[in-house]
Amino acid sequence: MLKVYGRANSINVRKVLWMLDEIGLPYEREDWGRGYRPTDDPVFKDINPFGVVPVIDDGSFRLRESNAIVRYLADKHGRNDLYPKAAQERATVEAWMDWASTDFASGMRPVFHGLVVKNPAYANLVQDGAKEWAAQMRRFDRYLEARGPYVMGSTFTVGDIPTGLVVNRWFAIPFDKPEFKHLTAYYDRLADRPPYKAHGRNGTP
Ligand SMILES: N[C@@H](CCC(=O)N[C@@H](CS)C(=O)NCC(=O)O)C(=O)O
Incomplete structure (x- = not known):
């Protein structure tokens, strides 16, 4: 199952969660960031050396940057209605x-x-x-x-x-x-x- 790293009250994590729900894709989420485990934790630095959320794991593929993640999800799930091809x-x-x-x-x-x-x-x-x-x-x-x-x-x-x-x-x-x-x-x-x-x-x- 797709995994999201990041606290659900982060504006950038929320972009990804919103997109996942637009697609109707199930996911699991792990809290990281302000108020939770810090993003400078060595475990997280291994997930994203730049120390910010969100990050996703989609099988063996890992991606950071919220807008890039939203576009990747739209493309992967064929949502050209939301992310036009032209x-x-x-x-x-x-x-x-x-x-x-x-x-x-x-x-x-x-x-x-x-x-x-x-x-x-x-x-x-x-x-x-x-x-x-x-x-x-x-x-x-x-x-x-x-x-x-x-x-x-x-x-x-x-x-x-x-x-x-x-x-x-x-x-x-x-x-x-x-x-x-x-x-x-x-x-x-x-x-x-x-x-x-x-x-x-x-x-x-
Ligand atoms: N350009 C990045 C920015 C990510 C970012 O700044 N994330 C903030 C939360 S919105 C963060 O990780 N802050 C550190 C923290 O929560 O501890 C993106 O769009 O994903």
Whole structure:
């Protein structure tokens, strides 16, 4: 059976768990990371020398990097509906995944680590992070209005997975934030999917 290494409250592990449920694939999971066994444990360093979760074992094949794992699972299980084969569509989905893990998430990190993890190193960075995050959300809200309802338009794809998890954090972390109508509708629309309710909009920021 496929094995996932990583705590279920990690935003990056949640991408993988969400995808596994989209496919309906059974898996086992081992807790590693903050609050559990540390990722600098020599046992884990052997699993992923870079010391972060998630990692999967699929038979004799081991893979790290959440977005790569999501795409691998889609390909392996023939889910071209979620990860299109055509080069231009595929590249566009990948661009969404890259963006959601970089620009879209960069303001989120200080807000999350400052307010949720309560790491004092982030305390002075929360305000600027919240501003940057809101600017990204405003752009995304406008995009959804013009070209939604999903990142690729009319259909849900793996491009919505990293994006949907950042959006969950936006709503699940209590802080002073602007309201965005189309973003709220996106958050509600994703919640129609049981895998998102299980691993995204599940009460955990
Ligand atoms: N680029 C990596 C980032 C992985 C990452 O930063 N994982 C965090 C959790 S979200 C981690 O392992 N943190 C250390 C810990 O939990 O102890 C990916 O997308 O998989």
